[in-house]
Structure formats: structure tokens, C-alpha cells
Amino acid sequence: MPLLEIKNLQIEFGTGRNAARAVDGVSLSLEAGKTLCLVGESGSGKSVTALSIAKLVPSPPARYVGGEILLEGRDVLKMSSRELRAIRGGLVSYVFQEPGVSLNPVFRIGAQIKESLKCHRPAVANDSEVIRLLKLVGIPAPESRLRNYPHEMSGGMQQRVMIAMALASQPKLLVADEPTTALDVTIQAQIIDLLGELRRQLGMAVLLITHNLGIVGDLADDVAVMYAGQIVEHGPVREVLQRPLHPYTQALIQSVPNLRADVERLMAIPGAVPLPGSFPSGCRFHPRCPKAQSSCSTQAPELAFVQSGRRVRCLLWDSPVPTQTISLRA
Numbered sequence: 177m178p179l180l181e182i183k184n185l186q187i188e189f190g191t192g193r194n195a196a197r198a199v200d201g202v203s204l205s206l207e208a209g210k211t212l213c214l215v216g217e218s219g220s221g222k223s224v225t226a227l228s229i230a231k232l233v234p235s236p237p238a239r240y241v242g243g244e245i246l247l248e249g250r251d252v253l254k255m256s257s258r259e260l261r262a263i264r265g266g267l268v269s270y271v272f273q274e275p276g277v278s279l280n281p282v283f284r285i286g287a288q289i290k291e292s293l294k295c296h297r298p299a300v301a302n303d304s305e306v307i308r309l310l311k312l313v314g315i316p317a318p319e320s321r322l323r324n325y326p327h328e329m330s331g332g333m334q335q336r337v338m339i340a341m342a343l344a345s346q347p348k349l350l351v352a353d354e355p356t357t358a359l360d361v362t363i364q365a366q367i368i369d370l371l372g373e374l375r376r377q378l379g380m381a382v383l384l385i386t387h388n389l390g391i392v393g394d395l396a397d398d399v400a401v402m403y404a405g406q407i408v409e410h411g412p413v414r415e416v417l418q419r420p421l422h423p424y425t426q427a428l429i430q431s432v433p434n435l436r437a438d439v440e441r442l443m444a445i446p447g448a449v450p451l452p453g454s455f456p457s458g459c460r461f462h463p464r465c466p467k468a469q470s471s472c473s474t475q476a477p478e479l480a481f482v483q484s485g486r487r488v489r490c491l492l493w494d495s496p497v498p499t500q501t502i503s504l505r506a
């Protein structure tokens with residue numbers, strides 16, 4: 177049984193004629209100890225999908241209109257408030273972008289981690305456990321650092337503190353929502369390496385949400401690409417990055433800076449992700465797709481299994497692929 181299984185999830189905002197479906201039939205699964213990266217531009221529905229795992233999208237305004245979210249086989253959408261409180265920050269922990277905003281500026285970081293321990297493991301809500309967690313996330317001299325206020329730490333160190341807080345409950349699933357977005361490039365790589373190392377050490381599953389396909393190769397086992405509320409491609413990370421089948425995935429890869437590629441100009445995807453409630457007819461990507469044909473504006477493609485373990489939502493998925501692929505370190 178997978179640790180997390182999302183089946184045909186549908187989430188809407190608004191009602192009646194103003195109803196806008198932000199997540200439309202998303203199905204995903206994640207095994208214990210594995211990493212899944214959910215990739216797409218802002219507005220594609222990936223963060224709403226990720227937050228819904230612990231039912232953190234408030235309802236209203238959101239309405240969970242269909243589907244299931246099974247955590248260890250139990251449907252989150254049918255849980256009571258008490259059960260939801262137990263899994264939030266317990267079975268599932270979150271790390272968000274911009275740690276400087278998430279941390280409370282008027283409390284020392286040690287006190288903030290201890291608060292998290294008090295909620296989930298009160299028996300060890302003490303300095304030595306805080307120090308152990310700070311060591312685990314690679315913070316030097318943790319004995320003195322626990323007395324720091326957030327503003328006394330760099331952005332990278334603040335994000336390590338956020339990860340330590342998330343680990344305080346010993347979660348089985350860590351959801352990292354754009355954890356590197358507010359950080360500079362070298363620190364981004366350190367945080368991705370840290371998440372990979374923690375996953376190996378602690379055996380937890382990681383769901384990484386990102387708009388940057390360039391960082392997923394170092395961490396993910398599988399990758400799912402989202403566009404306009406739907407999964408458009410899903411499969412093992414090496415295969416998706418080295419042989420992307422969907423034009424949107426191909427365009428995302430082409431838009432990642434690559435120092436080894438001999439290109440004069442970085443590719444940009446024209447236009448923007450359509451807003452929920454105003455998705456175009458047929459394939460939702462067709463107004464921006466370089467391969468679109470007339471049938472694409474009238475015929476909505478299904479998410480189809482095209483090879484073992486790979487799913488693609490495109491009428492013309494087997495047309496030629498671009499030359500640039502993303503390098504994989506491992």
C-alpha cells in the first residue's frame with residue numbers, strides 16, 4: 177500500500193456559474209521513503225494539490241468536490257477535525273518557501289522548535305532534542321545557535337531551521353513547497369542535497385513542489401508535471417528528463433539554463449497559465465503549444481499510459497523531442 181495515494185482529486189473555488197476548478201482529476205501515489213516532484217508554473221494547481229494532502233486549503237472558499245486522498249489507506253477528506261489535527265505536522269509535515277516569513281521574528285529559534293516538539297513529542301521538548309535536530313539539518317554550533325533570533329541567521333540557515341521544525345514530529349511524509357525559491361543558487365543546491373540526505377537517513381517520503389525542473393534530477397524518483405489543474409506527464413525522473421514526451425515538459429526543460437548547451441537565447445514559453453474557470457477548450461495547453469494542430473483545440477486529451485510507468489496527456493505525444501536534456505548528477 178502506498179504511503180500517499182491521491183485518486184481523481186477535484187477542488188473548486190467559488191460556486192455556481194463562478195465555480196473555478198483549480199485541481200481537476202489529479203491522481204498520484206508516493207511510496208514510503210521515495211521522492212515525488214510535482215512541477216509546473218505558478219497557477220498550475222500544484223500547491224493547492226500539496227496543501228490538500230493535510231486538508232490545509234480552507235473550505236470555504238475551497239470545495240473538495242471529488243476524489244480521495246489516502247494517507248496510509250485512510251481518506252483525509254473524511255477525517256474529523258481531531259484526526260486532521262493529529263496528522264498535520266505529525267504524519268505529514270510541511271516546509272514552505274520564504275522561511276523569513278514563516279518564522280516568528282520575536283522568538284528565538286530554539287523556542288520555536290521546542291513549540292513544535294511540545295505539540296507532537298512533548299516528552300522530548302527540551303534543549304538537547306532541539307540541538308540534535310539542528311545538528312541533523314547541518315547547522316554549525318547548534319548549542320549557541322538555538323538562542324538566535326531568525327534575523328540573526330541567513331536565508332539558508334533559516335530554511336534549515338524550518339526543516340528542523342518540520343522534522344520535530346518525525347513525519348513519514350515531508351511536503352516541501354518551493355523550499356528553495358527565496359534562496360540564491362548555491363544555497364538552493366545545499367537545501368536540495370539536505371532534503372535528499374534526510375530522506376535517506378530518516379526513511380521518510382518527500383513530496384517536492386517546484387516550478388524549476390532543473391532541481392528535480394538530484395532528488396526525485398518520480399516526477400509529475402502539472403498544467404492548468406491537471407497532470408500532463410508523470411513517470412520516473414530519468415526517463416522524463418531525458419526523454420520528455422509532453423510539449424509542456426519539453427518546453428520547461430528547454431527553459432532551464434544549461435551551461436553545456438550551445439544556445440544563444442534561452443527559450444521562454446509564450447503566454448501564461450490560464451486561470452481556473454477560463455481554461456481553453458480541447459487541450460488546455462494548445463494556445464501555447466508549439467506542436468498544436470487543429471484537433472488540439474477541440475479534442476481534450478486523456479492522461480494515458482504510453483509506456484511502463486509513464487503517463488502523458490497529449491494527442492501527439494510521440495512526435496520528435498528537443499535536443500536539450502537536463503543533466504543528472506547521480
Ligand code: SF4
Binds near residue numbers: 477
Ligand atoms: Fe500540444 Fe496538441 Fe499535445 Fe496539447 S494535445 S500538448 S496542443 S500537441
